[in-house]
Amino acid sequence: MTERRRIDIVTARGPSSCPRCRREGLLLVRVPYGWTNAVGTAVDGRIGVVLCAGCDAQAPHPAPLFTWFHVNSNVERETSEEFVRLLVAWAENASVPPLDEGRLDEEISLWRSGSL
Numbered sequence: 001m002t003e004r005r006r007i008d009i010v011t012a013r014g015p016s017s018c019p020r021c022r023r024e025g026l027l028l029v030r031v032p033y034g035w036t037n038a039v040g041t042a043v044d045g046r047i048g049v050v051l052c053a054g055c056d057a058q059a060p061h062p063a064p065l066f067t068w069f070h071v072n073s074n075v076e077r078e079t080s081e082e083f084v085r086l087l088v089a090w091a092e093n094a095s096v097p098p099l100d101e102g103r104l105d106e107e108i109s110l111w112r113s114g115s116l
């Protein structure tokens with residue numbers, strides 16, 4: 001049995017910037033991810049994924065969302081169902097970058113030294 005991924009739509013005070021190009025993202029969702037750590041224990045968590053008009057313009061899954069934003073600038077009651085359907089379709093296919101262990105070690109060192 002496949003468990004459905006729970007996806008959170010995050011509303012922040014300010015718009016989130018795209019981690020790839022640093023420009024303003026259209027929206028941010030938090031999607032579940034998981035990996036097995038060095039001792040074989042499953043580690044679960046959530047990661048924020050930003051929808052970016054620049055970086056995601058050529059990707060197939062967010063394309064209907066961009067069209068939706070182009071036609072409807074805000075989510076209204078009569079368009080919310082369609083918006084949620086497109087959002088879920090995109091978020092379910094949003095790729096979560098694999099764990100970069102080198103970068104993790106670097107960040108742990110920075111955290112230990114008080115630089116993070």
Ligand SMILES: [Zn+2]
Nearest residue numbers: 018021052055
């Ligand atoms: Zn971007």
